[in-house]
Amino acid sequence: MEVFVPFSTDRPKSRLSGVLTPDERAAFAHAMLRDVLDAISGAGGEPRVLATGAVDADLPCPVTVDDRPLTDAVNAVLDARLGSGGKAEGDEEPVAVVMADLALATPESLRELFAAGREADVAIAPGRGGGTNALVVSRPEFRVDYHGASYLDHHRIADEIDASVAVVDSHRLATDADEPADLAELLIHAEADDEADGGRAARWLRDAGFALDATDGRVGIGRE
Numbered sequence: 001m002e003v004f005v006p007f008s009t010d011r012p013k014s015r016l017s018g019v020l021t022p023d024e025r026a027a028f029a030h031a032m033l034r035d036v037l038d039a040i041s042g043a044g045g046e047p048r049v050l051a052t053g054a055v056d057a058d059l060p061c062p063v064t065v066d067d068r069p070l071t072d073a074v075n076a077v078l079d080a081r082l083g084s085g086g087k088a089e090g091d092e093e094p095v096a097v098v099m100a101d102l103a104l105a106t107p108e109s110l111r112e113l114f115a116a117g118r119e120a121d122v123a124i125a126p127g128r129g130g131g132t133n134a135l136v137v138s139r140p141e142f143r144v145d146y147h148g149a150s151y152l153d154h155h156r157i158a159d160e161i162d163a164s165v166a167v168v169d170s171h172r173l174a175t176d177a178d179e180p181a182d183l184a185e186l187l188i189h190a191e192a193d194d195e196a197d198g199g200r201a202a203r204w205l206r207d208a209g210f211a212l213d214a215t216d217g218r219v220g221i222g223r224e
């Protein structure tokens with residue numbers, strides 16, 4: 001299955017600006033992207049980065065550059081892959097879209113997503129807060145509408161075309177690294193899965209001096 005990974009190269013991760021400088025946000029975003037690409041390959045998917053601009057590093061997969069807003073760029077991909085390309089309806093291989101900031105994604109969690117996407121017309125892994133962290137689409141009429149409560153919007157869009165929806169209830173796929181509190185989530189699970197050392201993103205955070213901090217009884221992050 002082809003798996004498109006949207007990746008913003010300009011001012012990525014602005015909601016982390018209170019804890020990371022612009023260069024640090026770019027480096028951290030890149031570390032997460034690499035982890036997500038590895039997890040997709042580990043799950044048997046074929047990753048393709050869908051970037052807003054040239055990616056300033058070697059990546060282990062093809063990169064498509066499309067500087068349109070996220071929704072338009074993803075819809076162009078869905079149209080190209082599932083649209084009237086001469087295939088009979090029902091013959092299309094599903095297409096997946098997995099965000100580049102799912103730093104906890106594992107091959108197992110993505111295999112579950114891909115399997116759901118082979119059973120239903122649309123499979124959605126919601127993000128906390130109403131986003132759509134990952135989805136798999138096999139119906140050519142389906143279109144994405146990201147931002148806001150996109151999880152609800154994607155249910156509505158699927159209903160409008162009478163498409164079946166599978167919801168993938170996965171803590172790992174629901175955790176996107178948007179806010180400083182999400183960095184604590186990443187460090188917690190990296191520590192629990194320690195044989196893999198938590199991947200590049202968790203290593204990047206540790207090397208940058210971040211650690212869990214529970215001094216006031218709640219778990220957060222601190223930096224040396």
Ligand SMILES: Nc1nc2c(ncn2[C@@H]2O[C@H](COP(=O)(O)OP(=O)(O)OP(=O)(O)O)[C@@H](O)[C@H]2O)c(=O)[nH]1
Nearest residue numbers: 006007008012013014015050052069070099100101
């Ligand atoms: N191709 C593409 N990817 C995008 C665009 N905007 C965001 N992304 C990617 O989509 C995923 C979800 O992005 P968000 O969390 O909404 O935005 P972000 O830029 O990562 O972070 P914030 O600036 O804090 O909102 C991430 O993988 C981003 O790299 C865009 O306009 N085009």
Ligand SMILES: C[C@H](OP(=O)(O)O)C(=O)O
Nearest residue numbers: 131132133146147148150
């Ligand atoms: C792209 C957007 O991501 P969020 O801003 O919720 O992280 C969404 O999932 O609709």
